[in-house]
Amino acid sequence: xxxxxxxxxxxxxxxxxxxxxxxxxxxxxxxxxxxxxxxxxxxxxxxxxxxxxxxxxxxxxxxxxxxxxxxxxxxxxxxxxxxxxxxxxxxxxxxxxxxxxxxxxxxxxxxxxxxxxxxxxxxxxxxxxxxxxxxxxxxxxxxxxxxxxxxxxxxxxxxxxxxxxxxxxxxxxxxxxxxxxxxxxxxxxxxxxxxxxxxxxxxxxxxxxxxxxxxxxxxxxxxxxxxxxxxxxxxxxxxxxxxxxxxxxxxxxxxxxxxxxxxxxxxxxxxxxxxxxxxxxxxxxxxxxxxxxxxxxxxxxxxxxxxxxxxxxxxxxxxxxxxxxxxxxxxxxxxxxxxxxxxxxxxxxxxxxxxxxxxxxxxxxxxxxxxxxxxxxxxxxxxxxxxxxxxxxxxxxxxxxxxxxxxxxxxxxxxxxxxxxxxxxxxxxxxxxxxxxxxxxxxxxxxxxxxxxxxxxxxxxxxxxxxxxxxxxxxxxxxxxxxxxxxxxxxxxxxxxxx
Ligand SMILES: Cc1cc2nc3c(=O)[nH]c(=O)nc-3n(C[C@H](O)[C@H](O)[C@H](O)COP(=O)(O)OP(=O)(O)OC[C@H]3O[C@@H](n4cnc5c(N)ncnc54)[C@H](O)[C@@H]3O)c2cc1C
Numbered sequence: 001x002x003x004x005x006x007x008x009x010x011x012x013x014x015x016x017x018x019x020x021x022x023x024x025x026x027x028x029x030x031x032x033x034x035x036x037x038x039x040x041x042x043x044x045x046x047x048x049x050x051x052x053x054x055x056x057x058x059x060x061x062x063x064x065x066x067x068x069x070x071x072x073x074x075x076x077x078x079x080x081x082x083x084x085x086x087x088x089x090x091x092x093x094x095x096x097x098x099x100x101x102x103x104x105x106x107x108x109x110x111x112x113x114x115x116x117x118x119x120x121x122x123x124x125x126x127x128x129x130x131x132x133x134x135x136x137x138x139x140x141x142x143x144x145x146x147x148x149x150x151x152x153x154x155x156x157x158x159x160x161x162x163x164x165x166x167x168x169x170x171x172x173x174x175x176x177x178x179x180x181x182x183x184x185x186x187x188x189x190x191x192x193x194x195x196x197x198x199x200x201x202x203x204x205x206x207x208x209x210x211x212x213x214x215x216x217x218x219x220x221x222x223x224x225x226x227x228x229x230x231x232x233x234x235x236x237x238x239x240x241x242x243x244x245x246x247x248x249x250x251x252x253x254x255x256x257x258x259x260x261x262x263x264x265x266x267x268x269x270x271x272x273x274x275x276x277x278x279x280x281x282x283x284x285x286x287x288x289x290x291x292x293x294x295x296x297x298x299x300x301x302x303x304x305x306x307x308x309x310x311x312x313x314x315x316x317x318x319x320x321x322x323x324x325x326x327x328x329x330x331x332x333x334x335x336x337x338x339x340x341x342x343x344x345x346x347x348x349x350x351x352x353x354x355x356x357x358x359x360x361x362x363x364x365x366x367x368x369x370x371x372x373x374x375x376x377x378x379x380x381x382x383x384x385x386x387x388x389x390x391x392x393x394x395x396x397x398x399x400x401x402x403x404x405x406x407x408x409x410x411x412x413x414x415x416x417x418x419x420x421x422x423x424x425x426x427x428x429x430x431x432x433x434x435x436x437x438x439x440x441x442x443x444x445x446x447x448x449x450x451x452x453x454x455x456x457x458x459x460x461x462x463x464x465x466x467x468x469x470x471x472x473x474x475x476x477x478x479x480x481x482x483x484x485x486x487x488x489x490x491x492x493x494x495x496x497x498x499x
Contacts, residue, residue, distance in 0.1 A: 025136030030058015032142035032337030035352030041093035154256030163293030178289025215395030274401020315393035326355035347385035415447020
């Protein structure tokens with residue numbers, strides 16, 4: 001029987017003995033991972049679900065702390081009913097021991113073995129008593145993505161966050177990381193962030209969208225094919241009207257101002273080619289928080305480490321290839337959610353269901369899982385959602401000319417404090433035309449985040465990325481995703497590494 005949500009917060013990792021073996025391991029308990037786990041377990045596989053977070057839900061359904069006994073009413077969420085349904089199925093798998101759930105646990109390395117996969121685990125925070133290694137016959141990766149960032153003068157000031165970071169803060173804590181916000185970047189994602197801020201009691205001085213939205217016109221039919229997105233958009237429009245949130249298209253933040261923290265924001269209107277419209281500059285005073293978001297970057301370390309075939313998607317992201325059963329180019333490895341292309345939670349759920357089903361079929365019947373390809377209905381949903389995502393990416397590109405708003409002293413890599421001048425200097429004088437060479441020359445992307453925050457900017461600036469002039473945009477993007485240690489870990493985890 002499924003336990004009530006409140007009690008499921010006490011999710012101490014279940015000790016499972018040294019290096020246990022599972023038929024299917026799922027990494028990630030977001031929309032894609034939850035669907036994969038439920039689907040695999042319901043088809044009789046023994047499943048391990050490993051997730052870095054404290055509770056299931058991933059980014060989209062990040063919610064109030066179950067461990068603290070707080071029941072989230074879902075008011076800040078879309079698709080909450082879908083989550084509750086998935087969660088019930090997931091919990092029932094845990095209750096019947098079909099699913100072994102390892103929260104607060106990061107997979108920092110994945111290796112392919114003749115019999116399947118070996119995953120190396122580390123506590124993502126606090127301590128865990130779970131295993132440090134698990135083996136699995138089939139592996140479903142559903143590790144999602146993170147906010148894509150572009151530098152702007154002043155973005156290192158306290159009070160500047162990724163737009164997704166602001167939303168995550170609100171969803172998880174039920175509190176605001178500031179009081180008066182500017183939200184800037186591109187894409188429909190800026191809308192829920194602003195809506196969440198006002199619903200949580202904050203104010204939004206402006207939402208600055210760099211695109212002019214005309215990119216939607218030739219693709220309106222793709223938007224109409226996903227009516228639920230239109231409905232969501234209408235809800236946000238109403239929230240914007242109700243709370244008088246100014247929504248400014250073709251507008252960018254040119255500088256963030258403040259002595260020791262954010263105090264004000266400079267904005268300007270831009271033309272299609274990215275140049276500023278003369279006389280359009282304005283300063284918004286009395287701002288203490290800025291959220292920046294330029295779409296999302298799939299978290300591809302594990303698929304890349306395992307050798308999965310990748311490609312550059314229309315939004316300029318490196319994504320992994322899959323077939324109609326969510327199989328990657330690596331036998332036994334299935335991928336779902338943002339890893340196959342940034343496309344949202346609804347798409348992630350369907351892909352996860354297919355991946356989990358195929359992985360279970362492969363391991364329980366000794367086949368390759370191809371017999372579990374998406375049903376006609378699933379294939380239609382995937383295709384509609386993908387078409388919508390593509391339209392969204394094309395209508396909200398990285399704005400041309402963003403590089404020109406930086407100054408020589410603008411910090412691009414915040415971990416290692418590498419400036420735009422240093423990166424451009426290395427490119428021009430030392431032929432540092434890709435991320436890896438930049439790392440060697442000036443340490444850009446070498447710090448704690450390993451290029452997760454600055455990677456896109458360094459790749460574009462050094463000249464080997466989409467929107468730049470390179471022959472091969474894959475070079476820098478693959479270099480950024482190629483992190484043999486997928487997550488930061490304590491040195492002790494390396495010391496304890498045994499085969
Ligand atoms: C901060 C943020 C906010 C977002 N807000 C919205 C929104 O308001 N509206 C919207 O439509 N879309 C939003 N999105 C996009 C949406 O979240 C995704 O489309 C959707 O969640 C994708 O589901 P997923 O299962 O692929 O990945 P996710 O939901 O990202 O789940 C991935 C899971 O994998 C885990 N994980 C990752 N790496 C490892 C590892 N090495 N070891 C163990 N666990 C790991 C993470 O802890 C996470 O729980 C947001 C994305 C982000 C990053």
